[in-house]
Amino acid sequence: MKRFSTLFAGLTILAVVVSTYGHVFAQSNGLGITPRKDYSVKAGESVKDTVYVSNLSKDQPLNLSIRIVDFKAQDESGSPTLERDKNAPPTPWSAKNFISVPEKLTIEPGKSVQMPISVSTPVNQGAGSYYSAIEYEAQTDGGGRVSVAASSATLIFIKVPGEAKELLKLQQFGAYQSDEKGENGSFKSLFFASAPKEMAFRLTNEGNIAEQPNGSIVIKNIFGKQVRVIDQANPKKNLALLGQTRRFQVCMETEKKEVKAEIGDPVQVDVCKPQKFLPGRYTAQLTLLYGENGNNTRDINQTVVFWYLPAWFIVTFIVLLLAIAGGGYWTYRKLTRRSRRRR
Amino acid sequence: MLTKRSMISRILPSLVLGAMLVFTPLLVVPKVSALQFQNRSMRVGSTTVSANTSHEFSFEYPSTNIVGSISFEYCMDPLPTQSCVTPVGLNAAAAVLQSQAGETGFSSFSASANKIVIARTPSSASLVQGTYIFSGITNPSFVGSFFVRISTYASNNGTGSITDAGSVVSSTAQGIGISTEVPPILIFCVAVTIPAQCDSASGNFLNLGELKSSQTATATSQMMGGTNADFGYVISANGTTMTSGNNTINALSSQTPSQIGQPQFGINLRANTTPSVGSNPSGVGVAAPTSAYNTPNQFKFVNGDVVASTPDVTDYVKLTVSYIVNIPQGQPPGYYATTLTYICAATF
Numbered sequence: 001m002k003r004f005s006t007l008f009a010g011l012t013i014l015a016v017v018v019s020t021y022g023h024v025f026a027q028s029n030g031l032g033i034t035p036r037k038d039y040s041v042k043a044g045e046s047v048k049d050t051v052y053v054s055n056l057s058k059d060q061p062l063n064l065s066i067r068i069v070d071f072k073a074q075d076e077s078g079s080p081t082l083e084r085d086k087n088a089p090p091t092p093w094s095a096k097n098f099i100s101v102p103e104k105l106t107i108e109p110g111k112s113v114q115m116p117i118s119v120s121t122p123v124n125q126g127a128g129s130y131y132s133a134i135e136y137e138a139q140t141d142g143g144g145r146v147s148v149a150a151s152s153a154t155l156i157f158i159k160v161p162g163e164a165k166e167l168l169k170l171q172q173f174g175a176y177q178s179d180e181k182g183e184n185g186s187f188k189s190l191f192f193a194s195a196p197k198e199m200a201f202r203l204t205n206e207g208n209i210a211e212q213p214n215g216s217i218v219i220k221n222i223f224g225k226q227v228r229v230i231d232q233a234n235p236k237k238n239l240a241l242l243g244q245t246r247r248f249q250v251c252m253e254t255e256k257k258e259v260k261a262e263i264g265d266p267v268q269v270d271v272c273k274p275q276k277f278l279p280g281r282y283t284a285q286l287t288l289l290y291g292e293n294g295n296n297t298r299d300i301n302q303t304v305v306f307w308y309l310p311a312w313f314i315v316t317f318i319v320l321l322l323a324i325a326g327g328g329y330w331t332y333r334k335l336t337r338r339s340r341r342r343r
Numbered sequence: 344m345l346t347k348r349s350m351i352s353r354i355l356p357s358l359v360l361g362a363m364l365v366f367t368p369l370l371v372v373p374k375v376s377a378l379q380f381q382n383r384s385m386r387v388g389s390t391t392v393s394a395n396t397s398h399e400f401s402f403e404y405p406s407t408n409i410v411g412s413i414s415f416e417y418c419m420d421p422l423p424t425q426s427c428v429t430p431v432g433l434n435a436a437a438a439v440l441q442s443q444a445g446e447t448g449f450s451s452f453s454a455s456a457n458k459i460v461i462a463r464t465p466s467s468a469s470l471v472q473g474t475y476i477f478s479g480i481t482n483p484s485f486v487g488s489f490f491v492r493i494s495t496y497a498s499n500n501g502t503g504s505i506t507d508a509g510s511v512v513s514s515t516a517q518g519i520g521i522s523t524e525v526p527p528i529l530i531f532c533v534a535v536t537i538p539a540q541c542d543s544a545s546g547n548f549l550n551l552g553e554l555k556s557s558q559t560a561t562a563t564s565q566m567m568g569g570t571n572a573d574f575g576y577v578i579s580a581n582g583t584t585m586t587s588g589n590n591t592i593n594a595l596s597s598q599t600p601s602q603i604g605q606p607q608f609g610i611n612l613r614a615n616t617t618p619s620v621g622s623n624p625s626g627v628g629v630a631a632p633t634s635a636y637n638t639p640n641q642f643k644f645v646n647g648d649v650v651a652s653t654p655d656v657t658d659y660v661k662l663t664v665s666y667i668v669n670i671p672q673g674q675p676p677g678y679y680a681t682t683l684t685y686i687c688a689a690t691f
Contacts, residue, residue, distance in 0.1 A: 030532025030541035035572050035689035038516060040390065056532055056541035071688075078690035079577045079649050110542075137684060138533075140547040145585065145680050146666060147548045148564045150533035153688040181634050182654075214488040214512065216420045231420040231428065236574055236654075237487055239691045269629050270655065289421050289490065289512040294386035294399075297511040299379070 027063055028109065029138045029150045030056030036155045039119050041098075043127075043160055046120035051154055053105065053136065054112030062107040063139040066115075068096045071133045071155070076202065076247040077183075078238055082133055082153060093208075093242050095119075095130035095158050105136075119158055127162030128208035129242060131155065157210060157239075159292070166295060167207040168240060173286050175306040176200035176249060185249075188306070195308045197272035199230065200249045201286060203300070205240040212239050213300065215288035219252070222281045228252050233288060279313035282306050380509030381405060382472060385491060392515045393432055393484045397441065400493060400511065401474040404446055408506045411465030411499035413449065413475070414492075417457040421490040421510035429457040432484025438477040445473035452500060460501035468495070488514045527572035530659075531687035537565040537661060551668055554679060559601050560668040561620040566685055567661050568651070569628055574690050575653040576630070578662075581646060581684045584608045585668060587677030592670060598641040607669040608681075609642025612650060612662050616640060621665030628660035629653050642667050654690065 032054040041047055055062035070091040071080040083091070090096055100118045107113055117134070133153040140149045175196035178185035187200065199217050214237075217230040230250055240246035251272035258268055288300040383402035388394075400415060417435060418427035438454045440461055446469060452462035459477060483489050494501075494508040535546030549562035570576050584594035585608050595609035601618055612632035614623045617640045624631060630653035635643055642665075651662055668679075 027547065028544075029534050029547055030530075030544050030567075032528050032530040035527055035529040035570060035576070036574075036691070040516065052526065052528065054528075056530065057544065058542045074577075074649065078574065079579075079652065080688050080691065081579070081647060082581075082686060082688065084581060133688065135686070140682070145549060145551045145678075146562060146564075147680075147682040148533050148535070148664075149547065149682060149684045150531055150566070151581075151684045151686040152529060152531050153686060155689055155691060157691075181631075181637070183634055183652075212488065212514070214490075216422055216425065218422065218425070229420075229425060231425065234488075238574070241691070287422055289510060291384065291512055293390055293513060294384060296382055296384045297509075 027139055028055050028057030028060040029140065029148070031062055031064070031136060031138060031150060031152055032056060032112070033136060033152045034154050036157070037117075038157045038159075040159045040161055041119050041121050043121050043125040043162070044123035046118060048116065048118045050114035051117055051134065052112060053107060053115050055107040055109055058110045060109055064105045064107070064136045065139055066101055066103055066105055066134060066136055068099050068101065068132050069135050069153075070094045070096060071131070071153075073241045073244040073246070076245055078246070080133065080153070080155060082135060084135070093128075093130050095132040095156060098130060098158055099132060099134070099156055101134055119156075121158070121160055125160050126208075127160050127164040129210035130158045130160065131210065131241070159209070161293065164209045164292060164295065165207040166209050166211065166291060166298060168203045168205055168211055168213060168288075168290060168298070168300060170300050170302055171202040171204055171245060173201040173284075173302045174199070174304045175284065178249070189304070191306065191308045192310060194310070195275040195277035196252070196306060197275055198249055198251055199284060200247055201233070201288075201302075202245055202247045203240050204245040205242055208242060209292055210239045210241050211290050212237055213248075213288045213290040215286070215300075217250070217287075218285045220283050220285070221278070227277065227282070228275070233286065277308050279308055279310055282308065379405070380493065380507060383493070383509045383511050385511040385513045387482065387513050390482070390514065390516045392482055392486055392517060394482045396480060396482060397476055397478045398438075398480050398491075399474065399476040400491065401472060402493060402509060402511075403472045404468045404470055405507055407467050407470065408495075409465045409497045410446065410468040410495045410506060412452060412460055412462040412496045412501045414494050414496070414501040415459045415477075416492045416494070418490050418492055421492065421512065423492050423494065423505070423508055423510070427457065427492070430483035430485070430489040432481065433457055433489065434481040435459050435477070437479040439479050441476045441478045443473070443475050445471040449475070462499045462501065465497055465499055482515050486515055486517050488512055527570065529568070529570045529572065529576055529687060529689055531566070531568045531578075533564065533566040533685050535564050537567055540659065541567055549666065551666070554668055554670050554674070556604050556670050556672045556674065559603055559618045561618050562666045563621055564664045564666070565661055566664065567626070567659050568630055568687050569657055569659040570653075570689070571656055572689055573656050575655050575657065576687055576689050577649045577652040578685055578687045579647055580610065580644070580650050581686055582681055583646065584644065585679040585681045587675070587679045590675045590677055590679075592668060592674070592679060594644040595642050596645055598635060598638060598643050600640055601642060601667045601669060603669055604671055605669050606671050606674065607642070607667065609644045610650070610664050610666050611636045611638065611642050612664055613637060613639045615665055618667065620667070622663040624660055624662050626658065626660040628657035629655060630657045630660040630662070632662065650685075652690070
């Protein structure tokens with residue numbers, strides 16, 4: 001009996017230890033953060049600020065490992081690719097050495113903190129854009145074949161004001177047709193099925209400032225009459241990073257569309273509104289301006305042509321053409337007969 | 344009787360004439376012309392939203408035409424041919440001309456919420472850089488770009504035909520330490536299961552059991568993301584394939600169906616039937632899997648690939664990641680494991 005009691009007591013202690021072990025190492029894997037911060041810091045100066053970080057779990061602490069990593073544009077979109085290799089050399093635009101944040105952070109369940117951040121630039125730092133990201137990685141238990149961890153990043157953009165090289169080169173501008181999934185698409189000058197709904201332009205940034213160009217696109221019909229004005233050619237304030245060729249897409253008009261959700265009520269999203277253009281030739285004039293505060297304003301101007309020729313119009317056109325030809329032939333025959341009779 | 348050749352020779356001119364009649368108007372290209380100031384710039388004393396600050400304009404006069412007045416019109420669009428929409432919050436009604444250089448002799452003529460006119464006795468301009476600094480202007484109340492259309496006139500009251508023109512761009516920024524009413528937040532969680540919202544997420548590791556060459560090992564994890572930032576977000580999958588020491592199971596570098604007996608490690612974000620694993624995205628948001636991970640029964644895994652994205656504000660969307668592992672008969676024994684970190688970051 002004594003042995004049984006000892007074994008029972010031992011098992012109880014072990015069970016408690018295992019249970020405690022599991023409980024102590026249960027970690028939150030959900031966080032809320034400030035997605036982006038933009039700073040303008042003169043060479044040799046520093047700023048102090050905070051970023052928001054929250055623990056989304058109501059019963060588990062969030063243990064975060066925090067580090068500064070470089071990032072670059074993944075493609076022509078605005079997707080960042082974080083450079084997570086600790087041995088990777090810094091990018092030419094790296095702001096790693098300018099940013100200071102805590103290396104670790106623990107946030108109690110359901111709480112949020114304003115994490116301090118300081119940005120300091122060296123005295124002789126040249127003007128331009130510098131950017132890196134703060135990566136917050138939730139520490140996980142591990143132990144399975146596949147461990148999953150949540151990580152989020154705050155993109156940090158730092159501008160050092162002064163005379164910087166600003167140069168955007170227009171690669172392409174025109175009417176654009178997105179693919180079904182909206183990830184890619186193509187520039188087109190002929191539209192048969194429906195009129196274009198989107199315009200797009202591609203710019204290569206050859207300067208040392210991450211640029212946010214803006215301006216307008218004016219679309220005119222064959223008679224020079226204005227049919228659409230897109231007064232914000234870059235409505236989402238997208239950036240062209242250093243060395244990046246960035247595609248900017250903009251709807252000619254937007255409308256709210258109801259999207260069926262699997263749970264809850266349907267949601268409304270902004271989509272490009274189908275355009276009711278008459279068939280014919282259209283010109284689109286792009287005017288973009290960019291330039292940092294105090295630097296020269298630069299222009300990009302381009303005019304392109306696109307055609308909207310729906311099937312019904314082509315058929316009508318051919319019938320019309322044949323009718324004109326037939327009418328001409330009939331008139332010719334009639335005239336030649338008359339002249340023969342006169343002879 | 345007409346021969347075929349003579350018929351063609353008679354019909355052809357009619358066809359050509361008809362085509363010309365129809366097409367000629369379509370080939371007319373409208374001419375576009377613009378005369379602009381060179382080396383033009385704008386410097387805002389403080390770029391903070393709603394700040395009361397100075398605005399400095401500088402531009403090179405392109406001609407020696409008579410100039411009696413200059414107007415500075417703040418708009419959301421740079422084109423003088425378009426109607427001007429005033430930037431929200433901007434107020435130039437109290438603008439005062441503080442200094443001038445280059446082409447001088449101007450004094451304040453009028454100032455409204457979005458337009459300043461300075462004037463002088465009309466006289467020929469020189470081909471110089473003119474600089475004009477105004478104080479007492481309230482910046483727009485939003486973060487973003489705005490434009491100033493600068494025009495010169497022969498008249499001394501900012502009316503009549505425009506002599507020379509050009510637009511400059513500037514932008515405002517949120518001040519350091521200033522919180523907006525609803526700051527942008529990006530919310531993200533990853534777990535084995537997320538029954539409701541992120542606060543219900545539980546579990547960090549998946550157990551695929553014993554790997555066998557005769558069957559596909561499967562598992563799922565879930566993640567949810569949402570943001571009120573209008574630039575949206577992307578989620579990338581980061582990590583390696585499953586490894587045991589130096590031994591690895593091949594990751595699928597392109598979309599491939601699951602094949603029993605082949606070395607395969609892959610994921611997708613859809614409900615699959617072969618094998619039966621996973622769920623389709625659910626939730627009220629608009630984030631969606633990217634095309635490479637959005638086909639049922641097709642799996643892929645490339646370190647750093649974006650697996651889901653949204654270009655816009657989105658409410659919560661729950662994404663279920665399906666994992667498949669196949670091994671061949673000769674797979675070296677060992678404990679194969681990996682850690683996958685899903686990174687959610689804003690787009691720019």
